[in-house]
Amino acid sequence: MPLSEKHDETKTYDDILNAGPPVDQLARDFVTPTELFFVRNHSQIPHLQLDSYRLRVQGLVSRELSLSLDEIKTNFEQRTLVATLQCAGNRRKELVSYKPIDEGLAWDIEAIGTAEWTGLRLGDILTSAGISDETAGHVAFLGLDTLMRDGHREAFGSSIPLDKALGSEVLLAYAMNGEDLPLAHGCPLRVIVPGYIGARSVKWLSEIRVQEDPSDNHFQQVGYKLFPPHINMYNVDYHDGMQLTKLPVNSVIVRPQDRSLLPAGKIMVEGYAMSDGEHEITWVSVSPDGGESWQRAEFLNEPQLWTWQLWRAEFDLPPGTHEFIVRAWDSAANSQPETIASVWNFKGYVNNAWHRVKITLK
Numbered sequence: 001m002p003l004s005e006k007h008d009e010t011k012t013y014d015d016i017l018n019a020g021p022p023v024d025q026l027a028r029d030f031v032t033p034t035e036l037f038f039v040r041n042h043s044q045i046p047h048l049q050l051d052s053y054r055l056r057v058q059g060l061v062s063r064e065l066s067l068s069l070d071e072i073k074t075n076f077e078q079r080t081l082v083a084t085l086q087c088a089g090n091r092r093k094e095l096v097s098y099k100p101i102d103e104g105l106a107w108d109i110e111a112i113g114t115a116e117w118t119g120l121r122l123g124d125i126l127t128s129a130g131i132s133d134e135t136a137g138h139v140a141f142l143g144l145d146t147l148m149r150d151g152h153r154e155a156f157g158s159s160i161p162l163d164k165a166l167g168s169e170v171l172l173a174y175a176m177n178g179e180d181l182p183l184a185h186g187c188p189l190r191v192i193v194p195g196y197i198g199a200r201s202v203k204w205l206s207e208i209r210v211q212e213d214p215s216d217n218h219f220q221q222v223g224y225k226l227f228p229p230h231i232n233m234y235n236v237d238y239h240d241g242m243q244l245t246k247l248p249v250n251s252v253i254v255r256p257q258d259r260s261l262l263p264a265g266k267i268m269v270e271g272y273a274m275s276d277g278e279h280e281i282t283w284v285s286v287s288p289d290g291g292e293s294w295q296r297a298e299f300l301n302e303p304q305l306w307t308w309q310l311w312r313a314e315f316d317l318p319p320g321t322h323e324f325i326v327r328a329w330d331s332a333a334n335s336q337p338e339t340i341a342s343v344w345n346f347k348g349y350v351n352n353a354w355h356r357v358k359i360t361l362k
């Protein structure tokens with residue numbers, strides 16, 4: 001596999017697969033080739049018995065369901081959507097170099113990818129089960145992968161609000177880029193929650209539960225919560241904090257890479273931008289001189305919902321050191337904060353500060 005593996009240096013043993021594409025290969029295509037799509041796992045990939053696989057639908061429903069893979073594929077209308085998946089920890093590396101962060105993978109800009117997902121609508125399965133109670137407010141998911149926590153084995157889980165779950169964009173996918181979902185990406189079935197942090201898109205899905213409150217799973221109640229910059233691991237109260245849902249507007253320079261040495265003259269700057277998916281990216285500005293002057297970037301694909309926006313901007317530059325900056329806006333006029341200091345948080349999530357790259361031209 002062309003991905004390079006990433007390890008959490010705070011873990012004493014680490015046979016958990018986490019990997020991303022070489023930055024040089026990132027965002028070259030609008031749809032990311034599957035072998036270049038990042039992988040983020042919190043524990044070992046589960047052992048699967050596809051013959052006996054069942055998806056259970058439980059909780060505040062009129063009819064509990066237990067569906068085989070065959071039933072999932074044949075009883076529900078097949079839907080396909082191109083959507084971008086981004087880890088909440090994307091761009092954590094820049095946060096770490098500003099102020100240390102104790103755990104988490106030091107992702108650079110590669111924990112993002114776009115795929116064509118095929119499956120069924122979560123809403124169709126919920127309609128088939130029937131929401132039975134008006135107190136229903138959230139839909140919780142469990143995966144087949146488990147971790148030990150406080151002496152108990154616990155599955156990876158998350159939840160999303162019922163309103164989002166009923167959105168036509170939220171899928172249970174069994175195929176990725178036209179082929180069966182690969183094991184690393186959640187075979188045989190995973191949730192795809194476009195616009196939300198990747199952690200809500202549970203892989204190796206085993207259970208869907210309709211309930212009043214958000215999931216009490218560790219990854220909903222402790223992990224993937226956002227805290228302001230003055231909170232740290234010593235003064236944190238995990239009952240506080242904001243459960244992450246939608247991604248903020250972001251944009252990233254992919255090429256040239258930071259600290260490149262290149263010939264002076266024409267330089268093509270390229271990258272991606274992404275919003276909460278509900279709003280298109282409408283404008284990307286690139287500065288070639290640390291923010292003195294700005295130029296509008298050209299879009300490489302038609303703006304669309306639920307996916308990244310690829311862009312490029314060309315500059316003609318003399319020898320010397322140059323700092324490029326990128327920032328984006330979406331159709332709701334959301335944009336990005338200027339400094340890392342204003343977005344730093346001790347868990348290292350959703351860094352969307354202006355992205356900067358320094359290069360030297362000879």
Ligand SMILES: Nc1nc2c(c(=O)[nH]1)N[C@H]1C(S)=C(S)[C@@H](COP(=O)(O)O)O[C@H]1N2
Pocket residue numbers: 037038039040041042043085086087088142143144145156184185186197198199200201202203204
């Ligand atoms: N069951 C399960 N689902 C999971 C995870 C996991 O560890 N276990 N990781 C989540 C996180 S944090 C992200 S960013 C995405 C990554 O999806 P990918 O590996 O297909 O890129 O899967 C999410 N779903």
Ligand SMILES: [Mo]
Pocket residue numbers: 040086087088089198199
């Ligand atoms: Mo993630």
